[in-house]
Amino acid sequence: MQVSLIVLAAGLGSRMNSDLPKVLHNLAAVPLLHHALAAGQALSPARTVVVTGYGAEQVAKAAHDFDPDIVTALQDPPQGTAHAVAVTEPLLSDATGAALVLYGDTPFVRPETLEAMLAARSHHDIVFLGFEAADPKGYGRFIVEGTDLRAIVEEKQATDAQRQIRLCNSGVIAAEVQTLLRLAKSVPLRENVSEYYVTDIIDLARSEGLTVGYVTCPEAETLGINTRAQLAAAEAAFQTRKRAEMMEEGVTLISPETTFFARDTYIGRDAVVGPAVIFGPGVTVETGAEIKGFCHLEGCHISRGATVGPFARLRPGAELAEDVHVGNFVEIKNAVLDEGVKVGHLTYLGDAHVGEFTNIGAGTVTCNYDGVMKHRTTIGKNAFIGSDTMLVAPVTVGDNALTASGSVITEDVPEGALALARAKQVNKPGLAVRLMDKLRAIKAAKKGS
Known part of the structure; x- marks a missing residue:
């Protein structure tokens, strides 16, 4: 059976007190809209239409970020839920099968x-979703007879x-798609609110001899x-449920x-x-890896046996192979670290590829940005990058190569x-004492003036 999704996302959300469309506020690091789309996409719909209104371009972009094949229909001006469903008719005029209306x-x-x-x-031509409310105040009430839904008041x-x-x-709502569109277009205007309510399709359906039923779900879903x-x-x-799922699936959360x-x-x-770890979108952690406390991860992949943190940041494009170690105050962005690489501390690796079993010393930086474009650093396997090495990209360090601590590497190794790339050290005997005495005298003179 083919299914078409209609996702209503036109509301301003004035009670959010925000310039951002309500459906674009983040929940679990992604827009609210993506959660509704994900539920519907699990049914492999033939077509998905998102109804936009306030902030239409922003909402459409978010929908296309989720799935480029989603189409949008503009509700302008907003005139209620039946009107929102009806504006999808040009995009669904040839659709067959069922339609689901989501929010x-x-x-x-x-x-x-x-x-x-x-x-x-x-058993029913049209099906509404209901729930038993702990406090029903503010909700429309189902008037039912057995499995039939007689009205929503x-x-x-x-x-x-x-x-x-x-x-x-x-x-x-679930219904045959063309029936739903026809009824939505026929809903009368509610004069007191100047809107068309999709719940009013019940009377229209029953007048045509169609049956209306309902199913229920836990209130938390709604x-x-x-x-x-x-x-x-x-x-x-969400977090409470996700934590429980993770632990049930064998993940240890300290x-x-x-x-x-x-x-x-x-x-x-x-x-x-570990404690105080934040996962952004697009993170995959394989079996047996360890994420120590106070790390922030997004858009990255961590293979089995790898350790990350504490206090590490993995940004989009970070790929850690098996048994990689990323230590404290290390940032990885758009970089691949092959098996056994060690990056102990105080390092930035961006736009880079590091070969297997290479050691990256403290304070290493891949200087990947020239102010206009990004450039790539390639480090071979079994290399040793000395502490405080600046790798000015584009640059390549070969297998089994070594850079001396404090080097600024501007050419391939x-x-x-x-590779040694630092100025020759010059010692000036006694100059430190004389210089400090002079500076103290200047400071004392300023205090006395």
């Missing part, structure tokens, strides 16, 4: 729940008895983000409450993660060679 600010709906909604279409229109109902509307406080609560919920993951973080079993 860019509702990040936790699981693919399994969406699959259950699609399965429920074997907004709280303002609800009777006292209806307000006691805890079965509430999440807004997520958490919508409207405020900074809700965003913080969602982050806490201090789980201080470890923060991105949505796509992958860590193999028997890896060890042949295989097996020793």
